[in-house]
Structure formats: structure tokens, C-alpha cells
Amino acid sequence: MAGLLAFLTEPNGLTPHGFCLAWEPGLLWLHAASGLIIAASYYVIPLALACFVRRRSDLAFPWVFRLFAVFILACGTTHLLGVITLWLPFYWLDGLAMVVTAGVSLVAAIVVWPLLPRALALPAPSALREANAALEAKIAESEALAARLRDSEARLRVFFEHVPDLLFILGQRPDGALVVEALNPALAGLIGQEATAAQGRPLDSLLPGPEGAAFARRCEACAGAGTPSQFEAVLSGARGETATVESVLVPLTDPATGQLRVLGSLRDLTERRALERRVSQAQKMQTLGQMTGGIAHDFNNILMGISGVIELLASPRPHPRRLELLGQAGRSVERGGRLVRQLLAFSGRQPLRTTCLDVNQVILAMTNDLITPSLGGAISVQLLLEPGLWPLLADQTEFEAGLLNLAVNARDAMPEGGSLVISTANLTLETGPAEGMPPGDYVLLSVADNGEGMPAEVMARAFDPFFTTKGVGVGTGLGLSQVYGFARQSGGTAQIRSAPGLGTTVMLFLPRGRPDSEGERTVTAVAGDAKPAPVTDAGV
Known part of the structure; x- marks a missing residue:
């Protein structure tokens, strides 16, 4: 090592750089001072870089900073040796320092260009x-x-926790079973369970009796179908009481976990159903009272007429108007018979002689012979009859009487005149036109007017016997009830659409007659006794 140092510092007869400057003191010290300042600066800069890299461990490419620190340190050493060689000819040592600086410079020049894109990509x-x-x-x-x-x-x-409805959440376990995840206090109180104690248990273990098991099966069916479900159910409480509930079940799948849950809402209908039964009973009694009063009134008038005739004819002296009185008695008997037939038609017990009717032909004949003359000149009649209308199996006399009743009712609803539209259509219904009626082919007869229309409370009672909004002596209140009874006994139904100021449409849905039904037959059985619900339609 000492030999190498001696070799590097051997003058070898060479002249220092100061000789080239003619040993001019000012020039010598200018080079010396500048070189020393540069060397000192080059030594300080690497120290600052090293300190910076050490304290900033998050720096990207820290090795680049270290490489440049070595490069700057080597440059400073060459400047220091440049000052020394002004007086001492250590040219081998100076050359070695320049070789080291050249090597470090070359390495820095090589790595800096590939590194440039990566450095530019830094934010x-x-x-x-x-x-x-x-x-x-x-x-x-x-x-x-x-x-x-x-x-x-x-x-x-x-x-x-505070809604009065009964709420619950069911979660599906990996084995597919539904268990309780949450109950609200209202449901927990009904079943006599703490909400926390019910968590994780199957629903049928919390709801007692066969009703609870049936309800749990409905929940499983809802989860399996993946569609909401709404139904009424009866549940038993912890103290043996029963509750009628309206149930709404909604299946939901958690998008994050894929777990299926069923959200349930039960609304207690027990008090509402009891109130509905009381209201229904009151309405039945009101209708029965009204019908009884109407029957008593009409039959009383009939019997009084007959009784008066009998008294006059029972006189010892022949009455000069004997034949006229007998005619009045006969007409009273006819009115009584007509009243009985109308009541039988409403109750569905009127014997019908059914035949296959061409409804369009019956309507055309009635329009010319009965309907148009009955309406007067202020009301126009329009027929919209479907070509190829299916035949109808019905009693022609009752059909004609019902159609005439509808036309007369429409006339009374249009005292200032108006328009009456009678239309027919073939209908194939996927669901029956009324509850309890089968789907299938029906002939639709519609009679529509643009008269006064009906409010909802009147329309709800329009088919009740003896119910009328007309003045005393104007109507019996049996026209629409006879139409309804005829439709029901014929296997169909009748419906009303109306709104105040927008007219009224009465629609008869009657089953299609088949070709093999030709010929007369007598029908006395009623095709159901459910009363149709009128439909409020502001567009009629």
C-alpha cells in the first residue's frame, strides 16, 4: 500500500502546473482558491444528499441519489488534486482520481436515461x-x-320496534331452512317470545298449532318462488287467542353475500273483520226491511183493489159496472203475478225456458218494435252489434224484458234527451267476469247512456230489489234486480259502470250457447248467488 502511494506521488521529474502559470502568484492563488471552493462544495453536497435519503425512507429510487453523491464526491476529489498539482506534480494520483470519476460518470450516464420514463411517471x-x-x-x-x-x-x-303491524325477517341458512333473524315487539308479544330468544329458530317452532305450520310453509313457498306473496291467514297467540292477519311476504337476495331473506308484514284484521260482519248484517237487515216493506206495500195495493171489487160484487143488487170491476180485479191479479215473477227472477228461482238465441236479431226486432217507441224522439238509439256473434242460451222472454228495462232506465236518466248505445261482443275471458264464475266464452251485452250517472253509494245498491231513486209512483225498484237475477240464473252476471255526470253502462256477461243446445228446456236452478261489485269508471 505504501509502495503504491509512493508511486502515485512520485514526481518522476515532472514540473508542477504552477510552472505553466509562470509561478505568477495572483494566477496561482486564483486557481487554487477556485479549486478549493469547488472541492469543498462537492464534498458538502454528497453529505446533504446522504442525510436527505436517510431521513426520507419513502423516496422512489434512493440508489440514484447515492450514485450521484459518489459522482459529485469524485468530482470534488479531482478538483482538490488539481489544486495540489499546482505545486506538487502528483499526476499519477490525479489521473487515478480522474479514472474513478470517469467510471462513476459513465455509470450515471448509462442508468439515467432508462430511469427517466419511470421518474416522469411519478406524480x-x-x-x-x-x-x-x-x-x-x-x-x-x-x-x-x-x-x-x-x-x-x-x-x-x-x-x-313501534309500528303496530307484526313484522319479522327470516334468513335462509346454508341448508335451505328459514330461521328468524328479527321480530318486532308486536309480533313477539303475540307469540309470547322475547325477540332475542326467537333469533335463529324456525318460524313454525314459534307459531303454535297447525295454523303456524301452514304459515311457515307459505313463507317457504314465497322464498322458493322468489316473488312477493299476499294472503290472509289465521294465527294463534301464546294465550290461545286467534288473530286474522293480512300477510305480505317479500323475498330479497343480498347482492353482497347472495343470502336470501324473507321480509314479512302482518296486519291484524280481527277487529276489521268483526266490524265488516256487523256492517254486512246491518245491510242485510236494511235490504230485507226495504224489500219486505216494498212487497207489503205493493201487495197491499193489489189486495185492496181486489177486496174493493169483491165488496161491490157481493152486494145483493147487481152492480152496473160488474164487468169493469172484474177487469180491474183481473189486472190486479196480473200485477201481483208480475211482481212475483220479478222477485223470483232476482232470487234466481224464476223458471226459464231456454233456447239458443240470435241476440243481434232479437235486439234489431226489439229496437224497431219496442225500444225506439218507448224512448221518445229526444233520445237517439245506436246499435253496435258484432258480426258473427255467438248464440246465447237464454229465455227469450226474460231477455227481452231485461233489455227493455235497461232501455227504460236509460230513458229516465236522460230527461232532456241524449243517446242510447246498445252493443254486443264476443269475449273469451281467462278469468271469470265475477268471483266464483269460470273462465271461457261469453256474450257481452252493453247498454250505455250519456245521462246523469250514479254516485258510488247509489251504484252499490242499484241491484237491490225495491231500491229506486225515482219519485213515488214512478218506479218499483225491481227493474235492475230482475236483470241481475236473469243474468245470474242464465249462468252469467251483470255489472254497472257509472260516474255522476258521465252516464251509465250496464253490462251483461252471458255464457256462450253451443250448437248442440238447440231446443227448449226449463231451468230453475240458480247459477250462484254472489252479488257483483259495481265498477266506478269515470270514463263511462
Whole structure:
């Protein structure tokens, strides 16, 4: 080592650089001072880089900083040796330092260009600040959302725990069984279970009796079908009481976990059903009273007429108007018979002689012979009859009487005149036109007017016997009830659509007659006794 140092510092008869400067003191010290300042600076800069890299462990490419520190240190050494060689000819040592500097410089030049794209890809401080600001905004937004979710959860919890309806949540286990995840206090009170104690248990283990097992099966069917379900059920409570509930089940699948849940809502209808039964009974009694009063009134008038005739004819002296009185008695008997037939038609006990009718031909004949003359000149009649209308199996006399009743009712609803539209159509219904009626082919007869129309409370009672809004002596209140009874006994139904000021449409849905039904036959059985619900339709 000592030999190498001696070799590197051997003058070998060479002249120092100061000789080239003619040993001019000013020039010598200018070079010397500049070289020393440069060397000192080059030594300080690597120390600062080393300190910076040491304290910033997050720096990208820290080895580049170390490489440049070595390069700058080597440059400083060459400047220091340049000052020494002004007086001492250590040219071998100076050359060796230059070789080291050249090597470090070459390595730095080689690695800096491939590194440049990667360095340029690093985000600028402004971009980092923007990203940081965006991140802080996202965090603030997430915190606000979390706060809103907590508030929403708290509100839902209050609703869940205090709503009077019976609420529950079922979760599906991996084996497919449904177990309770949550009950609200209302349902927990009904079944006599703590909400926390019920969690994780099958629903049928909480609901007693066969009703509970049937309800649990409905929940499983809803989960299997994947569609909401609504139905009425009867549940037994912990103390043996029963409750009629309206049940709504909604299956939901958690998008994150794929777990199936069933949300259930039960509304206690027990008191409502009891009230409906009381109201229905009151309405039946009101209708019965009205019908009884109407029958008594009409028959009393008939009997009084007959009784008066009998008294006059029972006189010892022949009455000069004997034949006229007998005619009055006969007409009273006819009115009584007509009243009985109308009551039988409403009750569905009127004997019918059914034949296959060509409805369009019957309507055309009646329009010319009966309907148009009965309506007067202020009401126009329009027929919209479907070509190829299916035949109808019905009693022609009762059909004609019903159609005439509808036309007369329409006339009374249009005292200032108007328009009456009679239409027919073939209908194939996938569901029956009324509850309890089968789907299939029906002939539709519609009689529509543009008269006064009916409010909902009047339309609800329009088919009741002896119910009328006309003045005393104008109507018996049996016209629409006879139409309804005829339709029901013929296997069909009647419906009303009306609204105040928008007219009324009465529709008869009558089963299609088949070709093999030709010929007369007598029908006395009633095709159901359910009363149709009128339909309010502002467009009629």
C-alpha cells in the first residue's frame, strides 16, 4: 500500500502546473482558491444528499441519489488534486482520481436515461396535493354517508320496534331452512317470545298449532318462488287467542353475500273483520226491511183493489159496472203475478225456458218494435252489434224484458234527451267476469247512456230489489234486480259502470250457447248467488 502511494506521488521529474502559470502568484492563488471552493462544495453536497435519503425512507429510487453523491464526491476529489498539482506534480494520483470519476460518470450516464420514463411517471407534488384533497373529500363524504346510514338505521329501528303491524325477517341458512333473524315487539308479544330468544329458530317452532305450520310453509313457498306473496291467514297467540292477519311476504337476495331473506308484514284484521260482519248484517237487515216493506206495500195495493171489487160484487143488487170491476180485479191479479215473477227472477228461482238465441236479431226486432217507441224522439238509439256473434242460451222472454228495462232506465236518466248505445261482443275471458264464475266464452251485452250517472253509494245498491231513486209512483225498484237475477240464473252476471255526470253502462256477461243446445228446456236452478261489485269508471 505504501509502495503504491509512493508511486502515485512520485514526481518522476515532472514540473508542477504552477510552472505553466509562470509561478505568477495572483494566477496561482486564483486557481487554487477556485479549486478549493469547488472541492469543498462537492464534498458538502454528497453529505446533504446522504442525510436527505436517510431521513426520507419513502423516496422512489434512493440508489440514484447515492450514485450521484459518489459522482459529485469524485468530482470534488479531482478538483482538490488539481489544486495540489499546482505545486506538487502528483499526476499519477490525479489521473487515478480522474479514472474513478470517469467510471462513476459513465455509470450515471448509462442508468439515467432508462430511469427517466419511470421518474416522469411519478406524480407531481401538485397532483399529489389534488389527489390528497380528493381523498379527504371522499373520506368526508364517506363519513357523512355513514352518519346518514346510522340515522336511517336508527329511524328504521324505531319504526320496526313501534309500528303496530307484526313484522319479522327470516334468513335462509346454508341448508335451505328459514330461521328468524328479527321480530318486532308486536309480533313477539303475540307469540309470547322475547325477540332475542326467537333469533335463529324456525318460524313454525314459534307459531303454535297447525295454523303456524301452514304459515311457515307459505313463507317457504314465497322464498322458493322468489316473488312477493299476499294472503290472509289465521294465527294463534301464546294465550290461545286467534288473530286474522293480512300477510305480505317479500323475498330479497343480498347482492353482497347472495343470502336470501324473507321480509314479512302482518296486519291484524280481527277487529276489521268483526266490524265488516256487523256492517254486512246491518245491510242485510236494511235490504230485507226495504224489500219486505216494498212487497207489503205493493201487495197491499193489489189486495185492496181486489177486496174493493169483491165488496161491490157481493152486494145483493147487481152492480152496473160488474164487468169493469172484474177487469180491474183481473189486472190486479196480473200485477201481483208480475211482481212475483220479478222477485223470483232476482232470487234466481224464476223458471226459464231456454233456447239458443240470435241476440243481434232479437235486439234489431226489439229496437224497431219496442225500444225506439218507448224512448221518445229526444233520445237517439245506436246499435253496435258484432258480426258473427255467438248464440246465447237464454229465455227469450226474460231477455227481452231485461233489455227493455235497461232501455227504460236509460230513458229516465236522460230527461232532456241524449243517446242510447246498445252493443254486443264476443269475449273469451281467462278469468271469470265475477268471483266464483269460470273462465271461457261469453256474450257481452252493453247498454250505455250519456245521462246523469250514479254516485258510488247509489251504484252499490242499484241491484237491490225495491231500491229506486225515482219519485213515488214512478218506479218499483225491481227493474235492475230482475236483470241481475236473469243474468245470474242464465249462468252469467251483470255489472254497472257509472260516474255522476258521465252516464251509465250496464253490462251483461252471458255464457256462450253451443250448437248442440238447440231446443227448449226449463231451468230453475240458480247459477250462484254472489252479488257483483259495481265498477266506478269515470270514463263511462
